Amino acid sequence: MAARKPIYVTQPELPPLEEFMPYLQKIWDARVLTNGGPFHQMLEAALCDYLGVKHICLFTNATIALVTALQSLRITGEVITTPYSFVATAHSLMWNGIKPVFVDVDPVTLNMDPAKIEAAITPQTTAIMPIHCYGTPCDVDAIQRIADDYNLKVIYDAAHAFGVRRDEDGEMRSVLNHGDLSVLSFHATKVFNTFEGGAIICPDAKTKQRIDHLKNFGYVNETTVVATGINGKMSEFNAALGLLQLKHIDDAIARRGAIAGQYRALLDGVPGLRMLETPAGATANHSYFAVLISAEFASGRDGLYKRLRDEGVVARRYFYPLISDFPMYRGFPSSDPARLPVARTASEQVLCLPIYPALASEDVERIAAIVRDAAIPARPDVEMPLLLAA
Ligand code: T4K
Numbered sequence: 001m002a003a004r005k006p007i008y009v010t011q012p013e014l015p016p017l018e019e020f021m022p023y024l025q026k027i028w029d030a031r032v033l034t035n036g037g038p039f040h041q042m043l044e045a046a047l048c049d050y051l052g053v054k055h056i057c058l059f060t061n062a063t064i065a066l067v068t069a070l071q072s073l074r075i076t077g078e079v080i081t082t083p084y085s086f087v088a089t090a091h092s093l094m095w096n097g098i099k100p101v102f103v104d105v106d107p108v109t110l111n112m113d114p115a116k117i118e119a120a121i122t123p124q125t126t127a128i129m130p131i132h133c134y135g136t137p138c139d140v141d142a143i144q145r146i147a148d149d150y151n152l153k154v155i156y157d158a159a160h161a162f163g164v165r166r167d168e169d170g171e172m173r174s175v176l177n178h179g180d181l182s183v184l185s186f187h188a189t190k191v192f193n194t195f196e197g198g199a200i201i202c203p204d205a206k207t208k209q210r211i212d213h214l215k216n217f218g219y220v221n222e223t224t225v226v227a228t229g230i231n232g233k234m235s236e237f238n239a240a241l242g243l244l245q246l247k248h249i250d251d252a253i254a255r256r257g258a259i260a261g262q263y264r265a266l267l268d269g270v271p272g273l274r275m276l277e278t279p280a281g282a283t284a285n286h287s288y289f290a291v292l293i294s295a296e297f298a299s300g301r302d303g304l305y306k307r308l309r310d311e312g313v314v315a316r317r318y319f320y321p322l323i324s325d326f327p328m329y330r331g332f333p334s335s336d337p338a339r340l341p342v343a344r345t346a347s348e349q350v351l352c353l354p355i356y357p358a359l360a361s362e363d364v365e366r367i368a369a370i371v372r373d374a375a376i377p378a379r380p381d382v383e384m385p386l387l388l389a390a
Helices: 017-030 038-051 062-072 088-094 140-150 205-214 236-267 300-310 341-349 361-375 383-389
Strands: 055-059 078-081 099-102 125-129 153-157 165-168 171-174 181-185 198-202 219-221 273-275 289-293 350-353
Touching: 017 038, 017 236, 038 055, 038 236, 055 062, 055 205, 055 236, 062 088, 062 153, 062 181, 062 198, 062 205, 078 088, 088 099, 088 125, 125 140, 140 153, 198 205, 236 273, 236 289, 236 361, 289 300, 289 341, 300 350, 300 361, 341 350
Parallel strands: 078 099, 078 125, 125 153, 153 181
Antiparallel strands: 055 198, 165 171, 181 198, 273 289, 289 350
């Protein structure tokens, strides 16, 4: 029998290649490859429309977008952030010479716990950088109240939150409209991918203009440079792919939702396994399917991780280790493990199971069966005595 192909935590969604060829033909014909060409402009407009946001600036990736977002608001000093994220969140601060100050997360959402923010504010604090982890919206209202009280900026790392909306006074509005800026990732592993890519959502045209200058070396025109900018521009290739991906995105998210529903039904009641819930009033994009494995689960989190790997299923521990445990962060006072008990427990318990539109239902069943089996203690060998008795 042919060996099974491994199943990874995710697999990028791509449109049929023949649908992309006409876009490539246009790029080849026009010879406009980058620097804000026609596909770049069309994707910005299409994303504003799809996401329900006013202004968007496309980037090469979310990490450069985060670095630029901080630059655009002239953030300095200290920024309050979460240790429970991908390392790029904190790295973007360090690239700006800003000191990250880690606060603990909420045990239900695994997002920054607003109740922990005030105690971390010092005279050097200039901003808060939370993430909508796995696409679950942060408590944006509580975070904004604190920001307003202390005159702080809020920059959301919204890398996971493509298309997520929440009920606001009876209307479903984009979570990306909160804070001063939000940053999306369009990396291959994300719900919406442009191979590599990212974006900053901003509230007004003036901010967009500043960010557009910053991502183009600070150039305003042929002879004028107004800021120490960087090259963060998305190419026409990526933008064209994004336009095509948008045509399929609703189907892709719906398929992810169906897989999440299947996991939920199959894993319901497994001892020592908690599935994260979508908060009431919010939509989910099902970017990740995170489960938390506690002591009651027989094989433990790492035992399950290994068991799945042995069966060709490569689940991932997003986010383990905590950012605050990496060498360049662990010396900060806020990295003290005693201050981050909830994040630490989550990072020791979490496992993200494979979820992507092309994942077959039979594979979901097989993965769930391995998980269920790993949850119960190995049976004592009852065969031997019976055989001996016979
Ligand atoms: N903020 C947050 C909260 C983030 O999660 C991220 C990125 C960022 C900021 C920064 O965004 P970008 O600058 O990347 O736009 C992956 C991604 O590389 C990273 O983008 C993502 N977060 C993070 C959560 O996951 P790795 O090191 O786990 O990636 P990798 O290469 O192991 O990929 C995971 C699996 O996906 C592979 O086992 C196979 C599959 N895969 C991956 C790629 C790249 C494919 O099938 N095809 C592919 O092309 O970090």
